[in-house]
Amino acid sequence: MTNPSLDSLPRRWSLFRGVQIRLGSHNYSFAVGIVGFSLIVLAAIFAPLLTPYDPVALDFASALQPPSWAHPFGTDNLGRDVLTRVLYAARIDLQIGAIGVAFPFVIGAVIGLFAGYFGGWADALIGRLIDIVIAFPFLVLVIAIVAMLGPGLVNLYIAVTLVSWVLYARILRGETLALKRREYVMAATSLGFPHLKIMFRHILPNAIAPAIVFAMSDYALDVQLGATLSFFGLGVQPPTPEWGLMIAEARNFMLTEPWVILFPGLAIVVLSLCVSLIGDGLADRARGLHV
Amino acid sequence: MIRYVAGRLAQFVPVLFGISLIVFLLVRLIPGDPAIAVLGSRATPELIARMRDQLGLDLPLWQQYLHFLNNAAHGRFGISFFYQTEVWGIVVARLPVTLLLMAYAIVLSIVIATPFALLSAIRRDRLSDHLVRIGFTAALGMPVFWCGIILALLFGAKLHLLPISGAGNGGVDTLVHLLLPSLTIAIAISPILVRTLRSSLIEVLVSDFVTTGRAMGLRERFLLVNYILRNSLRPVVTVISINVGYLVGGTVIAEQIFSLAGVGSLLIGSITTRDYAIIQLSTLFFAAIVVLVNLVADLLYMALDPRVALDS
Amino acid sequence: MSKEGLIVEDLSISFVQRQLEVVTGVSLRIGRGEALGLVGESGSGKSLTARAILGLLPRGAVASGRIMFDGSSLLDLAAREMQKLRGARVAMIFQDPMSSLNPVLRVGTAIAQVIQSHERVGAGEAHRRAVALMDRVGIRDAQERSHAYPHQFSGGMRQRIMIAMALAANPSLLLADEPTTALDVVVQAGILRLLTDLRHEKGMGLLLVSHDLAVVGRVSDRVAVMYAGQIVEEGPTSEVLFRPHMPYTVGLIASVRRDRAAARLSSISGSPPAPGSTSAGCRFAPRCPLAIDACRRNAIPAVPIGPGHWARCIRTEDAQALTAADFAAARVPGGERANV
Numbered sequence: 001m002t003n004p005s006l007d008s009l010p011r012r013w014s015l016f017r018g019v020q021i022r023l024g025s026h027n028y029s030f031a032v033g034i035v036g037f038s039l040i041v042l043a044a045i046f047a048p049l050l051t052p053y054d055p056v057a058l059d060f061a062s063a064l065q066p067p068s069w070a071h072p073f074g075t076d077n078l079g080r081d082v083l084t085r086v087l088y089a090a091r092i093d094l095q096i097g098a099i100g101v102a103f104p105f106v107i108g109a110v111i112g113l114f115a116g117y118f119g120g121w122a123d124a125l126i127g128r129l130i131d132i133v134i135a136f137p138f139l140v141l142v143i144a145i146v147a148m149l150g151p152g153l154v155n156l157y158i159a160v161t162l163v164s165w166v167l168y169a170r171i172l173r174g175e176t177l178a179l180k181r182r183e184y185v186m187a188a189t190s191l192g193f194p195h196l197k198i199m200f201r202h203i204l205p206n207a208i209a210p211a212i213v214f215a216m217s218d219y220a221l222d223v224q225l226g227a228t229l230s231f232f233g234l235g236v237q238p239p240t241p242e243w244g245l246m247i248a249e250a251r252n253f254m255l256t257e258p259w260v261i262l263f264p265g266l267a268i269v270v271l272s273l274c275v276s277l278i279g280d281g282l283a284d285r286a287r288g289l290h291v
Numbered sequence: 292m293i294r295y296v297a298g299r300l301a302q303f304v305p306v307l308f309g310i311s312l313i314v315f316l317l318v319r320l321i322p323g324d325p326a327i328a329v330l331g332s333r334a335t336p337e338l339i340a341r342m343r344d345q346l347g348l349d350l351p352l353w354q355q356y357l358h359f360l361n362n363a364a365h366g367r368f369g370i371s372f373f374y375q376t377e378v379w380g381i382v383v384a385r386l387p388v389t390l391l392l393m394a395y396a397i398v399l400s401i402v403i404a405t406p407f408a409l410l411s412a413i414r415r416d417r418l419s420d421h422l423v424r425i426g427f428t429a430a431l432g433m434p435v436f437w438c439g440i441i442l443a444l445l446f447g448a449k450l451h452l453l454p455i456s457g458a459g460n461g462g463v464d465t466l467v468h469l470l471l472p473s474l475t476i477a478i479a480i481s482p483i484l485v486r487t488l489r490s491s492l493i494e495v496l497v498s499d500f501v502t503t504g505r506a507m508g509l510r511e512r513f514l515l516v517n518y519i520l521r522n523s524l525r526p527v528v529t530v531i532s533i534n535v536g537y538l539v540g541g542t543v544i545a546e547q548i549f550s551l552a553g554v555g556s557l558l559i560g561s562i563t564t565r566d567y568a569i570i571q572l573s574t575l576f577f578a579a580i581v582v583l584v585n586l587v588a589d590l591l592y593m594a595l596d597p598r599v600a601l602d603s
Numbered sequence: 604m605s606k607e608g609l610i611v612e613d614l615s616i617s618f619v620q621r622q623l624e625v626v627t628g629v630s631l632r633i634g635r636g637e638a639l640g641l642v643g644e645s646g647s648g649k650s651l652t653a654r655a656i657l658g659l660l661p662r663g664a665v666a667s668g669r670i671m672f673d674g675s676s677l678l679d680l681a682a683r684e685m686q687k688l689r690g691a692r693v694a695m696i697f698q699d700p701m702s703s704l705n706p707v708l709r710v711g712t713a714i715a716q717v718i719q720s721h722e723r724v725g726a727g728e729a730h731r732r733a734v735a736l737m738d739r740v741g742i743r744d745a746q747e748r749s750h751a752y753p754h755q756f757s758g759g760m761r762q763r764i765m766i767a768m769a770l771a772a773n774p775s776l777l778l779a780d781e782p783t784t785a786l787d788v789v790v791q792a793g794i795l796r797l798l799t800d801l802r803h804e805k806g807m808g809l810l811l812v813s814h815d816l817a818v819v820g821r822v823s824d825r826v827a828v829m830y831a832g833q834i835v836e837e838g839p840t841s842e843v844l845f846r847p848h849m850p851y852t853v854g855l856i857a858s859v860r861r862d863r864a865a866a867r868l869s870s871i872s873g874s875p876p877a878p879g880s881t882s883a884g885c886r887f888a889p890r891c892p893l894a895i896d897a898c899r900r901n902a903i904p905a906v907p908i909g910p911g912h913w914a915r916c917i918r919t920e921d922a923q924a925l926t927a928a929d930f931a932a933a934r935v936p937g938g939e940r941a942n943v
Contacts, residue, residue, distance in 0.1 A: 132306060132309030132310060132312075132313060135578050136578045137538075137540050140540065140558065143543070143562065144573075147562040148317060148567070148570070224435075261441070265433070265437040268434050499697065499699060502697070505689065506657055506695040507694065507768055508720055508772065509716060510719070513716045597706065
């Protein structure tokens with residue numbers, strides 16, 4: 001049982017497949033993932049309500065305290081409550097994932113759709129471009145672009161968009177090429193439907209499914225990328241709280257006060273896990289829907 | 292067979308050109324006058340003029356590219372501001388560490404993944420299977436840099452078991468020094484391997500030829516090595532090849548964290564110094580590594596499957 | 604009664620999860636050097652029966668009953684003991700030689716490994732014997748060909764290689780699960796001839812499972828006919844093939860012979876019952892032209908017909924007189940179902 005469209009998915013797709021939380025014959029991955037993700041989003045939004053502390057206020061008196069009732073995640077070297085910072089950082093990291101996926105998704109999907117639909121030399125050119133950009137390791141290319149543009153969140157978004165769009169273009173292009181030959185599309189064409197209508201009403205809804213599934217794993221990877229770049233000083237700048245940045249700032253005393261690097265890291269792990277569960281759940285359904 | 296290899300190598304060339312084009316365009320991304328931006332605080336009128344000359348910024352773009360290609364063909368990729376020498380030499384000198392680290396990581400990840408995948412496949416859908424899969428999925432969510440510093444913390448600083456910086460003095464000492472960084476990278480890619488190997492094993496375990504092997508009363512070791520593993524490892528080659536970009540990313544991070552003198556740490560280091568020539572060449576090298584690994588993987592796959600090799 | 608050879612008593616095979624019984628109360632006996640043909644259509648349970656003997660049932664299938672070989676019980680054999688038994692005392696060959704041979708192993712090595720698994724010989728000696736075996740089963744230029752891979756051989760050759768592997772450790776019983784089904788008729792004949800020769804040469808017993816009556820007829824001393832998981836007739840080959848006493852057997856044989864008048868292959872209308880959906884009575888009753896109430900109500904005993912020949916039917920006297928036309932005309936309750 002091979003599904004040609006799933007087989008044509010871009011490389012990183014293969015990272016997230018297969019954990020399923022099953023009870024009986026039902027797959028609960030999707031549900032668990034969505035619930036977990038929603039909790040994180042809610043915690044991020046309602047951070048001010050959940051914690052009395054200020055994420056950036058300095059308080060040297062309370063510096064480097066281990067986890068306690070007053071500070072469930074302890075405090076960092078500047079006396080800031082770690083839990084508070086983790087919650088506020090969630091806002092940034094969730095945003096990094098969202099924007100890091102949204103822009104490439106839209107741009108790549110449109111380009112891929114048009115290229116696959118109209119074919120011709122433009123399509124061949126785009127196909128080549130995709131192959132070439134894919135040859136670059138993702139992290140390396142993003143770092144190189146950020147190096148040219150300068151560190152900062154906006155430049156990070158630009159870099160990620162410039163690199164990631166090809167992944168979505170590839171999916172959509174492949175799907176479009178396959179779907180173009182389906183009877184219902186040919187029927188619509190012969191009936192004289194305008195191209196745009198065919199593309200967006202007939203092809204897109206079916207072609208988009210694998211892209212959405214991929215977007216989930218892309219989300220998790222973008223969050224990790226943002227954290228990695230911030231860790232190396234290339235992304236979010238202090239004092240804005242961001243998980244990767246928090247880990248970098250705490251590196252010097254991680255020997256004696258490990259909780260400051262532990263909790264932000266766990267936050268990344270949990271968010272990635274939830275998102276990949278959503279992806280797995282969606283993939284399961286996509287497999288069922290795709291004929 | 293030779294024709295197939297030659298064909299693949301021929302495909303390599305246009306991709307290489309494409310990569311060089313992208314790398315060339317990279318520097319032109321810099322907002323404002325690239326020359327000033329690159330020189331930053333070092334900018335003086337003569338340096339700016341020299342930089343503009345070196346970058347050929349006054350020429351039309353396509354001419355600049357040809358200029359660039361011509362230089363590249365002669366091994367001239369520019370001069371590093373920081374090191375004040377040709378970048379080619381600097382990057383090439385650091386290549387062995389990076390390549391060794393990558394190879395080491397691949398080997399380690401296969402060593403880690405295989406027993407778990409076997410366990411998972413044999414005890415399919417039982418508790419141990421679920422534990423393995425959930426465990427590795429969690430590992431997938433762990434950022435590489437975080438894993439790296441935690442490993443360094445645990446084994447290096449706290450337990451003083453392993454060195455956490457530098458590449459040692461060659462031979463076994465180097466292998467010991469590279470153990471933690473390789474392990475960091477291996478933790479990042481073994482989840483993918485476990486997943487692939489597990490599927491592959493499940494398929495092979497119920498295949499007709501394994502049943503035949505059992506029916507003939509073959510000893511466990513023959514069955515496991517010659518029938519099961521040799522047929523299950525092929526997809527692993529493919530998967531590693533597909534994810535080599537991820538592998539390279541992990542290598543760059545590990546080099547930086549464990550202070551290894553490889554191309555990755557060079558890249559990261561040259562960001563703050565705006566050493567564009569190094570950034571350019573490092574990026575080019577990494578892309579070339581990816582393409583080469585894909586090629587090698589294809590050939591390896593052919594070697595592993597007698598049906599493919601002899602057909603062409 | 605001699606303890607030698609294979610004794611299967613009341614073997615039942617079920618798929619535990621779906622609670623389906625696919626083989627019910629099968630009993631067989633194969634003495635030393637005897638050849639038994641097990642015949643039946645797809646889904647009758649014949650392959651599973653053969654696999655159960657060597658403990659090669661698919662995942663989720665469980666066997667109960669008794670299987671004895673040369674006095675030892677096979678059903679509760681430990682893994683290590685089973686490995687020693689397989690290949691060395693009881694061997695098996697399968698239907699599709701392409702998928703049944705390890706694609707990454709040279710055939711000489713594959714055969715040699717079987718030898719090395721059962722005897723203390725070095726690789727060189729094992730390979731030498733492998734080549735000799737390949738030669739014995741009819742592969743020309745065996746020495747050279749021993750370095751080739753399975754995909755470089757034709758179907759018939761691959762089946763010979765599989766036979767060589769099976770015989771490598773000198774078993775006294777060979778189970779052959781549809782060995783000729785994937786081969787064309789000419790090649791089939793060669794394989795069957797080879798099997799017969801080897802049998803006589805080594806005094807080896809044979810269980811030949813097939814849906815093809817002609818194949819079974821050519822090689823076996825005795826034939827057992829299976830239907831819907833049960834053995835419905837058993838006896839010496841000539842007896843069963845020329846004087847069948849169970850309606851199903853009659854229908855089976857009739858469907859093989861072309862109806863000269865109608866110039867059409869006749870078949871038994873209807874199809875076998877789905878596993879697990881059967882009642883206490885005769886499982887063939889829905890399609891049997893002779894079925895009466897008594898057939899559907901009670902379990903049918905094995906009715907003796909002649910020496911070593913019995914049939915699971917209470918209307919054996921009328922069975923012999925059945926013709927192909929009777930089967931085509933038999934009505935199936937619940938409407939006609941497409942013939943498979």
